[in-house]
Amino acid sequence: MDVAMVTNAVVAAVSVITVGVSAFFALRQLRLSQSANHTLVAIELLTRDRMSDAFLDSQQFVLTELRSRHPTGIPVSELPPDARKHVNRFALYYNGLGQMLAFNVVDPALLIGTGGFRAREAWSVLEPYILAERAARGESYLANFEHLVVLAAETPWPVALRKLGLRRFDRYPAALGLTTGAASPAEPGA
Numbered sequence: 001m002d003v004a005m006v007t008n009a010v011v012a013a014v015s016v017i018t019v020g021v022s023a024f025f026a027l028r029q030l031r032l033s034q035s036a037n038h039t040l041v042a043i044e045l046l047t048r049d050r051m052s053d054a055f056l057d058s059q060q061f062v063l064t065e066l067r068s069r070h071p072t073g074i075p076v077s078e079l080p081p082d083a084r085k086h087v088n089r090f091a092l093y094y095n096g097l098g099q100m101l102a103f104n105v106v107d108p109a110l111l112i113g114t115g116g117f118r119a120r121e122a123w124s125v126l127e128p129y130i131l132a133e134r135a136a137r138g139e140s141y142l143a144n145f146e147h148l149v150v151l152a153a154e155t156p157w158p159v160a161l162r163k164l165g166l167r168r169f170d171r172y173p174a175a176l177g178l179t180t181g182a183a184s185p186a187e188p189g190a
Helices: 003-049 053-064 081-102 108-137 143-154 157-164
Strands: none
Touching: 053 081, 053 108, 081 108, 081 143, 108 143, 108 157
16 A cells, blocks of 8 residues: 555545534534523513513513403403503513523523512413413413423422522521521520
């Protein structure tokens, strides 16, 4: 075998490997970039929309007034316009979070840790209206909202805290003025 042929074969093999490794890292970088963009969208949705006066008004209405003003079991589309506006704003927000979970756009811990409790609370109020709407127009109505709530119910807050690695005080500092927390020895000089 000729030395030139062996050299050419080695160079060709190294070239193929280099192209393969480059393609792998390019695809990986593309996925990381897309993930970063999705995370920015999630953070924007979690903060901007949830802190708007309109959203907070809708949250207040749904959680404290909807059931007393409008009987359960009627479809969302048959609610009076003002009530329907509040329900849609509130429910579609959580449906959007559920879509991000369904399409693996963000880490579930981010959404469940920040919105799981309120999503479960919202679902407990809205479920009869949503189920009535599904019966009227089809099964998929707000299915992503339900998906979020199911995942949140499967991950109770104490479990989410552990998964997120959030740190807590062993006991609350006296400066906070809190009397709850884990049992701790008496404060010096107390």
